[in-house]
Amino acid sequence: MTGDDRWGCELLLCLANPNGWKSVSECHPPVEKYIDCSTKRHNPCSMPGCPQSGEGNYAQRNDGRYDPCMLLGDGYEEAPRGYLLQGVLSSSEFSRSGNRYYAKKPSKYNYDGEYESCDSDGHCTTVSSKACVRPADYQGIAYERYSCKDSDGYSRTCYRQVLVYSAISWQNAQPPRAIDVYIEGKLYNRVHY
Incomplete structure (x- = not known):
């Protein structure tokens, strides 16, 4: 040739x-x-x-910029967009009140791209993220406490839903x-x- x-x-x-x-x-x-x-x-x-x-x-x-999750093998697929947390709901990483679980550690946002993350003081950074998960590792939903502002501009405590998986593979942008x-x-x- x-x-x-x-x-x-x-x-x-x-x-x-x-x-x-x-x-x-x-x-x-x-x-x-x-x-x-x-x-x-x-x-x-x-x-x-x-x-x-x-x-x-x-x-x-x-x-x-990210590898397809299927290249990880073993049933990995693209994680849903939103807040994710690695853990087991029945562990000490979560507290339970009634039929709800509350996260004791912060979650991470899955976006499959770049986004701007801002804290309550207005400090913003550009973040890149993509998560891969296996459906068999899904644990359920927990709620995470975070600081938000009401319509009058006052800070208050809010809760958001977080999807919990026992294993999450986070990829870095390439x-x-x-x-x-x-x-x-x-x-x-x-x-x-």
């Missing part, structure tokens, strides 16, 4: 390596060539294909350029660059 066919096959093999493309010295030239040409401002190159790879085996560019590798038609790996 020569030209783009060879380059495309080298890219597919290198990017599918479970140890990462950087672990094999022969992978550096073809992957670095693609990264360099795909990031050009004018006329960026496209991902070359590998004709010998067979149906369903290919790589394509993706601009996602560089926005990525390559998705598909093996037998299923997403196998995402490589950020």
Whole structure:
């Protein structure tokens, strides 16, 4: 093989390596060539294909900042948007009053992107978050106390619902350029660059 066919096959093999493309010295030239040409401002190159790879085996560019939860395996999926807390409702991390549970520790907001979080004093920061959960780990709903302002501007105590899971995998935002590798038609790996 020569030209783009060879380059495309080298890219597919290198990017599918479970140890990462950087672990094999022969992978550096073809992957670095693609990264360099795909990031050009004018006329960026496209991902070359590998004709010998067979149906369903290919790589394509993706601009996602977070990896799909399914790459974690073991039944992980995207968590619902909103406030989440890792714990077990029957533990000492929660108090119970009647049929309601109240969180003793703060939750974290799941958004799958960037958002601005502001405290009661008006200090704001940009936060990135994405959570992955397994439905089997769902514990139920708890309520979290937080400070809010009423219609007259006075601070008061409010409560919000928080979804509780025994295990939550939080992802950090990655560089926005990525390559998705598909093996037998299923997403196998995402490589950020």
